[in-house]
Amino acid sequence: MDKDLVDQVIEVAQRVVAGGAISANGHGNVSLRVPGTDEIYFTAGPSLRNHKASAVVRLRLDGTLLEGELPPIQGAVVNMHTAMYEDNAEVGCVIHTHSPYATAYAVAHRPIGCWVEALAMFGLPTGVPIASYGPRGSAQAIANIRAAITPGVPAVLLANHGVLVFHRSADLAIVVGGVVEEAAQAGINSGSIGGPVEIPEELRAAAIQRAMAFQVKGTQHA
Ligand SMILES: [Zn+2]
Numbered sequence: 001m002d003k004d005l006v007d008q009v010i011e012v013a014q015r016v017v018a019g020g021a022i023s024a025n026g027h028g029n030v031s032l033r034v035p036g037t038d039e040i041y042f043t044a045g046p047s048l049r050n051h052k053a054s055a056v057v058r059l060r061l062d063g064t065l066l067e068g069e070l071p072p073i074q075g076a077v078v079n080m081h082t083a084m085y086e087d088n089a090e091v092g093c094v095i096h097t098h099s100p101y102a103t104a105y106a107v108a109h110r111p112i113g114c115w116v117e118a119l120a121m122f123g124l125p126t127g128v129p130i131a132s133y134g135p136r137g138s139a140q141a142i143a144n145i146r147a148a149i150t151p152g153v154p155a156v157l158l159a160n161h162g163v164l165v166f167h168r169s170a171d172l173a174i175v176v177g178g179v180v181e182e183a184a185q186a187g188i189n190s191g192s193i194g195g196p197v198e199i200p201e202e203l204r205a206a207a208i209q210r211a212m213a214f215q216v217k218g219t220q221h222a
Helices: 003-019 078-087 100-107 117-121 139-148 170-193 201-218
Strands: 028-033 039-043 056-060 065-067 093-097 155-158 162-167
Touching: 003 028, 003 039, 003 056, 003 093, 003 170, 028 078, 039 078, 078 093, 078 139, 078 162, 093 170, 100 155, 100 162, 100 170, 117 170, 117 201, 139 155, 155 170, 162 170
Parallel strands: none
Antiparallel strands: 028 039, 028 093, 039 056, 056 065, 093 162, 155 162
8 A cells, every 4th residue: 555645545534524515424435546547545434534544445446456455335335436537537536425415405306506606616517417316336326427427527416325526636526525515505505595596507607717717827837
């Protein structure tokens, strides 16, 4: 095991917990691609809270366990992670949680609309899609996830389960997980006062362009 990568995946888990976009019991899992390879480091512990470095495993994208111990209950969801890495070579981090508000939408079989500007800015201008239910990590569940997402979309709700976020970096995946939860919370909180109103489509494009302009500016060095 590469200690740096183990530390990195643990740090991501800690940041997800600290960010609060997670259920009370901390259920979920985080993975990072070993740069330039078909291998990932995966949190195989039962909870992201106080996840031990000793419970991190190294896997190949075909699901082969290379190092560490993978309990069957955690192994069942590995496919959900590996599929996201296999489908997009740019994906460097996958985060799965049962963050409470997003999971409420997943349980209600309702997608999250683009009623919070940050969704448009972070690659979800048409909101967060929902993948139909399939037993966790099953071929059916993976097929449903693939059917629900379109290229560039970094998150999907998993019906009757939770949420899956995948992005090129851990930083972005953590941010998107937080934005999805925030949008879900706002959607539910606004329910008693008329419900959320989506941003007009033409203005979502403007929000994306503005975010991209800032991103370009941010990469310039003095
Ligand atoms: Zn789960």
